[in-house]
Amino acid sequence: MEYTSGAASWRKVLRRVVVALLPRRAAQHRRSVWTVGVPLIALAAGLLFTTTATTAGGTSLREDRRPELAQLIEDRRDRVEASEERAAALRDKVEDQTSALGGSDTGVTAQRERAAASRQAAGFTALTGPGISVELDDAPQYGDGTQPEDASNDDLVVHQGDVQAVVNALWAGGAEAMSIMNVRILATSAVRCVGNTLLLHGRVYSPPFKITAIGDPAALQRALAASEGVRSFKDAVVHYQLGYRETVEPTVTVPAYDGPSGLRSAKVPG
Incomplete structure (x- = not known):
């Protein structure tokens, strides 16, 4: 190897030293990052596990409730x-x-x-006589679990308005007494639906919903046929296969109302 003197020689030596040291410094920098990062990651993981265990309280967070x-x-x-x-x-x-x-x-x-x-x-006594019963039901699903084309979930269930339409039509047709799901309906009864279930006098009922009325069967059927709400539901029966059935009852019994009779408020007409 040949050695020379002067500034040029020293510059060559310095370049070689810098080139030799650079990889070592980079490696050292990488080692320092991992030396600090690994404990931080471990600490974060420990905090996560501790929080999960505290939240679970000894139970499975993914358990089906x-x-x-x-x-x-x-x-x-x-x-x-x-x-x-x-x-x-x-x-x-x-x-x-x-x-x-x-x-x-x-x-x-x-x-x-x-x-x-x-x-x-x-409505505080049972009543027996001729009348009619109406049954409303949700649309059935197909065998493969699908539903009719272009139908939403709301199109396939009985709604509060559908039950009310039948009830109002039967009252308009001269019904003397009425029951829903064998529960007596009074002037103060409220028909409400929660999802596809019926809430009546504090109890929940699932479809099919059966409405029974005592009165002249022919007059009751005419009132149902004249009801716009009932006709709308019958159209849905055709399009979405909901259930609707009218049955003339030669003799049917509507039970007496057995719930609380107190009024929360009342107004005397002027």
């Missing part, structure tokens, strides 16, 4: 039924005490007789 929800609904339903039974027992107790008091109080006796004369018209 639908069975738990179904059990909760069932428990609530049992509690409502138990409360209704207690309320019925209390009403019977009040009735017994009122009857006992009426035996010695002429004013109470007179009011009880006046109330008894209105019980049938108010």
Whole structure:
């Protein structure tokens, strides 16, 4: 190897040194990044695992909660039924005490007789006679789980307005008494739908919804045929295969109303 002196020689040496050191410095820089980064990543992962464990509380976060929800609904339903039974027992107790008091109080006796004369018209007694029943049902799914073309989910279920249209038509046709799902309907009854279920007097019913009315069958059928809401539902029956069936009943019984009879508010017409 030949060595030279002077500034040029030193510049060559410095270039060689710089070239030799650069890779080592880059490698050292990479090592320093990993030396700091790995502990930070491990710390973040530890915090994530700790937060997940605390949130889960010993349970699986991916566990299906639908069975738990179904059990909760069932428990609530049992509690409502138990409360209704207690309320019925209390009403019977009040009735017994009122009857006992009426035996010695002429004013109470007179009011009880006046109330008894209105019980049938108010729906507090069962009624039997000829009439008609109407059944409304959701559209069935095809065997492969599909639905009719160009149909939305709303097109395939019975809605609150459909049930109300039938009820209003039957009242307009001269119905003397009516029930939905064998539950007596009064002037104060409200028909509400939640999804594709029916909420009536605090209870939930699933389709098909059966509406029974006592009255002149021919007049009731004419009222149904004249109802715009019922005709609209029949059109949906044709297009989306919803269920609709009218049945003339030679003799049918509509049960008495057995729920609470107290009014929350009332207004006397002027």
